[in-house]
Amino acid sequence: MKLHLATAAAALTLAASAVSAQDVIRMGTEGAYPPYNFINDAGEVDGFEIELGNELCARAELECEWVTNEWDSIIPNLVSSNYDTIMAGMSITDERDEVIDFTQDYYPPTESAYVAASEDADWETGVVAAQATTIQAAHVAEGDAALLEFATPEETVAAVRNGEADAVFADYDFLKPVVESSGGELVFVGEPVPLGGGIGMGLRESDAELKDTFDEAITAMKEDGTLNEMLVKWFGDEIGQY
Amino acid sequence: MMPACTDPDALEGLAWLACYLTTGKHMAFYTSFGTVLLLLAITAPAALAFGFGGAVMARSRIAPVSWIGRTYIAIVRGVPDIAFFLFFVIALDQAFEWLRHQAKCPDWDQPIRQGNDFVVCAEAKLPLSTAPQWVHETYGFALAVLTFAIVFGAFAANVLYGAMRAVPRAQIETAEAYGMTERQTFRRILVPQMWVYALPGLSNLWMVLIKATPLLFLLGVRDIVYWARELGGTKTPQFTDYPHGDWRMWYFLALLVFYLAFTKVSEVVLARIMARLTKGQATAGGEAQRKAAA
Numbered sequence: 001m002k003l004h005l006a007t008a009a010a011a012l013t014l015a016a017s018a019v020s021a022q023d024v025i026r027m028g029t030e031g032a033y034p035p036y037n038f039i040n041d042a043g044e045v046d047g048f049e050i051e052l053g054n055e056l057c058a059r060a061e062l063e064c065e066w067v068t069n070e071w072d073s074i075i076p077n078l079v080s081s082n083y084d085t086i087m088a089g090m091s092i093t094d095e096r097d098e099v100i101d102f103t104q105d106y107y108p109p110t111e112s113a114y115v116a117a118s119e120d121a122d123w124e125t126g127v128v129a130a131q132a133t134t135i136q137a138a139h140v141a142e143g144d145a146a147l148l149e150f151a152t153p154e155e156t157v158a159a160v161r162n163g164e165a166d167a168v169f170a171d172y173d174f175l176k177p178v179v180e181s182s183g184g185e186l187v188f189v190g191e192p193v194p195l196g197g198g199i200g201m202g203l204r205e206s207d208a209e210l211k212d213t214f215d216e217a218i219t220a221m222k223e224d225g226t227l228n229e230m231l232v233k234w235f236g237d238e239i240g241q242y
Numbered sequence: 243m244m245p246a247c248t249d250p251d252a253l254e255g256l257a258w259l260a261c262y263l264t265t266g267k268h269m270a271f272y273t274s275f276g277t278v279l280l281l282l283a284i285t286a287p288a289a290l291a292f293g294f295g296g297a298v299m300a301r302s303r304i305a306p307v308s309w310i311g312r313t314y315i316a317i318v319r320g321v322p323d324i325a326f327f328l329f330f331v332i333a334l335d336q337a338f339e340w341l342r343h344q345a346k347c348p349d350w351d352q353p354i355r356q357g358n359d360f361v362v363c364a365e366a367k368l369p370l371s372t373a374p375q376w377v378h379e380t381y382g383f384a385l386a387v388l389t390f391a392i393v394f395g396a397f398a399a400n401v402l403y404g405a406m407r408a409v410p411r412a413q414i415e416t417a418e419a420y421g422m423t424e425r426q427t428f429r430r431i432l433v434p435q436m437w438v439y440a441l442p443g444l445s446n447l448w449m450v451l452i453k454a455t456p457l458l459f460l461l462g463v464r465d466i467v468y469w470a471r472e473l474g475g476t477k478t479p480q481f482t483d484y485p486h487g488d489w490r491m492w493y494f495l496a497l498l499v500f501y502l503a504f505t506k507v508s509e510v511v512l513a514r515i516m517a518r519l520t521k522g523q524a525t526a527g528g529e530a531q532r533k534a535a536a
Binding site: 039046067068070076082084177 | 265266267269270328332335336339356357358359360361362364367371372375378459460462464471472475476478479480481482483484485488490
């Protein structure tokens, strides 16, 4: 929309393109998935994707504004143009790609892992918690375990702590800080499972030019190594790099 | 934040708690109580207006008007709230943008529906994407008020419709005997007397409305339940200066106290309104008041 306008305006008059240059790109995120995105002590959005998104906007010379939205309705609100991008730890999958478009991944394909309260927890056939409408929930639903879905990532971990679920299945990098700070209360169990095609920025299918703009900026950040620095800063040395 | 809070790790006990409870995030939590109260303050009269309109339309003698009123009551009362809040708000927002698009961008040559996408011209966006964040938040809040008013208006319409029929026929006949027109009868006799019959139903609605405010988060407005969940969740030391375990129970306990206190105050106020409305009415309550005074 705004970019269709931008091109049309640029072709017509300089004045008109000056107006559209002030357009604000609204960036949707969940704000509940540290270290990808979360609300910090000051009540503002923070995290890997926020830092990356701001850098991408700076490189593309766009003015960006962050909006938080519940995970469940994050795609419907994007296609309804309530915001223009999604950066919310959203893995690139074929199902989602049918509804929206993704940029190239800015976070490499990684593994998802099981976390339980003890080593002998039954993560294979027991009750496994996962966030609703995620690739992890889809994976659990296919297996032998009973799936217990929650609206937020926090609740999936809480379900294991209070014994409602035998294990939680989520992105390894989300679970790592949780396990580290649990003081041995929570442990990784089973084998990690490679899932998804990395995390990319979601955009409307009709917004091809905005997608190209961000793709270019991501490529540039991959080439000059700044994306790798950011990945290491937020996820540690173990993280896969570009 | 207070300057003493720069190094929370060194703090203990009450000092830590004082710093913790005054973080920017907690301030947002406290502000959200105001958001909820403001929503109630605007929604209640708006829903009452919708309800009054719906009731008047439903009992209209002109058939199409009556159908509209009855359809409104039947449809909204029949659809689950959560479905209404998820679907209706997006539809409402798109309807507004579509209307603005038709008015402002007649030369637009691209389809508005492109696959799954809903795309209108930049001038028709509501609010404009260049608008500051507070405009977006106010717009979201206004949509929330409108949706709540429509939903609760339908229930209020049904209550008021019943209340209008409950006013004793003798009262209406007397008014007619005095030569009042239909309009005068409605304004002077029917409406003033119906409230006493409507109030028990309306007070129920008010209580339900208070407890329905957490639906706000479905509309993108961060309310007290959202913040309680967010603040109470386990915080790991990597991402906050104030790590703690799962404290949701304490936050929800605080909400419980808030809601209980609020509904208690409501009950007291409603009881007083009821006593005032009962005065001089041809009801058992009014009769009891007369006997007590005599």
